[in-house]
Amino acid sequence: MTTEILDQNVLRDIRKLGPVDVVVGIPSYGNASTIAGVAEALGFGMDKYYQGAKVLMINSDGGSKDGTPEAFLSADVPDRICRMAILYKGTSGKGSALRAIFEVARETEARICIVADADSRSITPDWARQLGYPVFQENYGYVTPFYLRDKHDATITNSLVYPVTRALYGQRIRQPIGGDFALSRGLVCILRQDRFWESHPSIAKFGVDIWMTTTAICEGLRICQAALGVKIHDPKKPSRDLSPMFRQVVGTMFELMKRYDHKWLIIKHSQPVDIYGEYRFSEIEDIEIHPLVLLNKLKEGYQIYGDNIWKQVLSPENYEEVSQVCQKDYKKFIFPMDLWARVVFDFAVYYCWVPKEDHDSLLESMIPLYQGRTASFAKEMAILSDELADAFVDGCASVFERLKPYLLERWPRRC
Structure with a gap:
């Protein structure tokens, strides 16, 4: 499988590094204006909160034309954080970018894998702790984000993905497709070996997040939510832009309903999901909607x-x-x-x-x-x-x- 998504030269360079403790992955396409800020926040967070751990930060890019990998490599990141920018092979999309990151995590035998969106404008070094510590120190298998967002942001999540996931699988995961996650080595192994990659191409694109979350739930992983504060990014407007994303996310969600109906058919009620860290509401910049x-x-x-x-x-x-x-x-x-x-x-x-x-x-x-x-x-x-x-x-x-x-x-x- 590695030869399908990672170039042989990339594999050689990764194997030279040897085992690492943490892989931090940033999937990207056309994010030159924001990715350096994301890399710097996570780099300083890893340096502060994971002292003594060997950390590899990966930018998994889909062929950006705006210099995204170069912006990533020029970011001001502590010297002890190893960095690589890779161009994955195969279908262009967020899921393929994550698949490459999972392969890197497997090759390096990483204990945990942290993933962050490349377009975040509100990420802080504390996100590295909030996302990673539940896996690194408390044996959770999967960590989803718990954000403060404008009421008009994440409309697919609010109107569809969150209520359906909660009703079906009985877990109140507020941001099932939030984009910032942490995964245990065990979950990485489950995901990278899943035949869903071949049978359902939507997870190579925007369908990947709901597939990850639903798989974690249905495969029995311990799950918590990380309090990350405000989420400010480059939102897509529901009046345009959303057609491919909608079809990929909702189509994947419906496919997973078929796959796991033996699980959700017997669930009657939902339960709260632990939140790691403290959070409080604050008003954030408005998103215009018509x-x-x-x-x-x-x-x-x-x-x-x-x-x-x-x-x-x-x-x-x-x-x-x-x-x-x-x-x-x-x-x-x-x-x-x-x-x-x-x-x-x-x-x-x-x-x-x-x-x-x-x-x-x-x-x-x-x-x-x-x-x-x-x-x-x-x-x-x-x-x-x-x-x-x-x-x-x-x-x-x-x-x-x-x-x-x-x-x-x-x-x-x-x-």
């Missing part, structure tokens, strides 16, 4: 997909409710949370039945519905603080839990 634009996307989607796809996917009652929602003007518009949960479950069930070649078009047709729910959330949260909005997201996730029997009644056992 609910009227999103509502128009929903209306356009109804014209394109309503009779064509939605009518087939949704139950008659849900289709009628969605039709009524799409007829409302902005002043009266609301996309109820219980309807949204049933819509998501309807799509998950239908995804399980349709041929693989129809998956992309099915997921594409779901995007206007997600945009409509996002518009509704923006209206509902207009006067609320980020802290109250976060509590509201938790309440929305509980609706998915409450409606899980709706999914159980419809889930085809052949999946």
Whole structure:
């Protein structure tokens, strides 16, 4: 497998280093303006909190044209932190970048692997401790981030991935696809050997984060969340940019529902997940969102997909409710949370039945519905603080839990 993702010259250089204690991986593509700050924060954090440990920091790049690897190598990092910039082989995408990092961790026999997004503008040296210590000192197998984010950031997480993961697998992991993680050697071995790489190419791209988190849950790893404070990065706007990411993340999530239905079918309630470190809410820079634009996307989607796809996917009652929602003007518009949960479950069930070649078009047709729910959330949260909005997201996730029997009644056992 190593020969598929790592160049032989890279392998030779890595093997010359010998075993290390910690691999720090930064996947990147076109992040020249931010990656040096990420490398410096993690470098000084590793130097401060992992004294005596041998650390290798890797930039796994997808062929950036803006000088990202050069920016990484020019960062002001303590001399004892070994650094390498590598160009992975194969499909370009975040998942492939992480796969290369996992191979480096295996080759170096690292005890832990820490991964951080290259576009973070709020990362501090303390993140190295918060992410790594639960694995390094307390035998956790997987650490996910616990951020403070603007209420309009991470809309796919808030409206879909968090509530579905919580309802299905019974763990309240607030940021299942946050982008900053820590993994034990055992989990790295599980992930790098998984045949999902070959059968589901979406995990070579943005589907990788939800696959990692779901695999960690279902394979029985001890999981905690690291309190990291504010998350400021380069967000994608739900009115554009998100189509490939949406299809890759949600498609992977639906595939994992099929793979692990023997796990989630018997789970009835969710439980809190430990948070490592202290956190407190603070208001952060606002992310601009345009609910009227999103509502128009929903209306356009109804014209394109309503009779064509939605009518087939949704139950008659849900289709009628969605039709009524799409007829409302902005002043009266609301996309109820219980309807949204049933819509998501309807799509998950239908995804399980349709041929693989129809998956992309099915997921594409779901995007206007997600945009409509996002518009509704923006209206509902207009006067609320980020802290109250976060509590509201938790309440929305509980609706998915409450409606899980709706999914159980419809889930085809052949999946």
